[in-house]
Amino acid sequence: MAKITFKGTAVHTQGELPAVGSSAPDFKLTASDLSEKGLGNFKGKKVVLNIFPSIDTGTCAMSVRTFNEKASKLENTVVLCISRDLPFAQGRFCAAENLENVITLSEYKDSNFSDAYHVKFVDGPLTGLLSRSVVVIDEEGKVSYIEQVAETTEEPDYDKALAAL
Numbered sequence: 001m002a003k004i005t006f007k008g009t010a011v012h013t014q015g016e017l018p019a020v021g022s023s024a025p026d027f028k029l030t031a032s033d034l035s036e037k038g039l040g041n042f043k044g045k046k047v048v049l050n051i052f053p054s055i056d057t058g059t060c061a062m063s064v065r066t067f068n069e070k071a072s073k074l075e076n077t078v079v080l081c082i083s084r085d086l087p088f089a090q091g092r093f094c095a096a097e098n099l100e101n102v103i104t105l106s107e108y109k110d111s112n113f114s115d116a117y118h119v120k121f122v123d124g125p126l127t128g129l130l131s132r133s134v135v136v137i138d139e140e141g142k143v144s145y146i147e148q149v150a151e152t153t154e155e156p157d158y159d160k161a162l163a164a165l
Contacts, residue, residue: 004131006124006152013131015118017146024137025116029082029105032091037080037105039141046077046165047137050102050156051119053129055085055093059153063132064093064102066158071101076139077165080105082113084129119148132156136164 001012018024024047026039039047050067052059064081071079079102083090090104107113107130114120119131134156136145145164149156 001122002118002131002148004148004150004152006126008151009124011124011126011152012122013118013148014114014120014122017117017119017133017135017148018143020143020146022143024135024141024143027113027116029080029107029113030087030109031106032087032094032104034087037103039137042078042080043141044076044139046074046139048077048079048161048165049117049133049135049137050079050081051117051130051133051135052081052083053121053126053132053152055081055083055090055104059132059155061093061097063155064099064104065097066155068097068099068101070158070162074162074165078103082107082130084108126152134161136161 028038031037067079081104084107087106132149134147138144
């Protein structure tokens with residue numbers, strides 16, 4: 001179990017993120033148009049997984065905005081913003097914010113993504129939601145960077161994540 005905090009109180013996830021150098025686990029998530037997407041849909045691209053508890057919180061929303069801004073400057077790279085929010089809420093947020101450089105994906109149907117990446121909170125007030133994390137995957141499908149943010153209310157280290165591309 002990963003040990004992190006939420007507002008200073010210890011909380012845990014179901015395990016550790018995939019190791020750098022390992023093959024990134026595939027997954028099936030739901031896009032805002034209700035289509036199913038998996039890692040295979042982005043084969044041959046660099047992929048940033050921006051994982052967070054809910055798009056309706058300030059820190060999570062900021063991570064989506066920041067990656068949207070930075071992604072517009074990246075070649076052959078896609079940023080996937082992943083939470084357990086409904087696809088409708090994710091789509092509404094991106095439309096209202098005019099965000100076009102990220103893809104939102106929802107794990108509302110099942111837990112295959114969080115089970116593969118070990119990011120689901122198993123205790124505390126956010127039990128069942130996803131821990132704020134970033135996973136960068138290279139064109140070959142290998143994990144090149146991981147960060148499970150130590151304090152859930154803080155933003156990830158965008159510069160380190162993007163440097164791994």
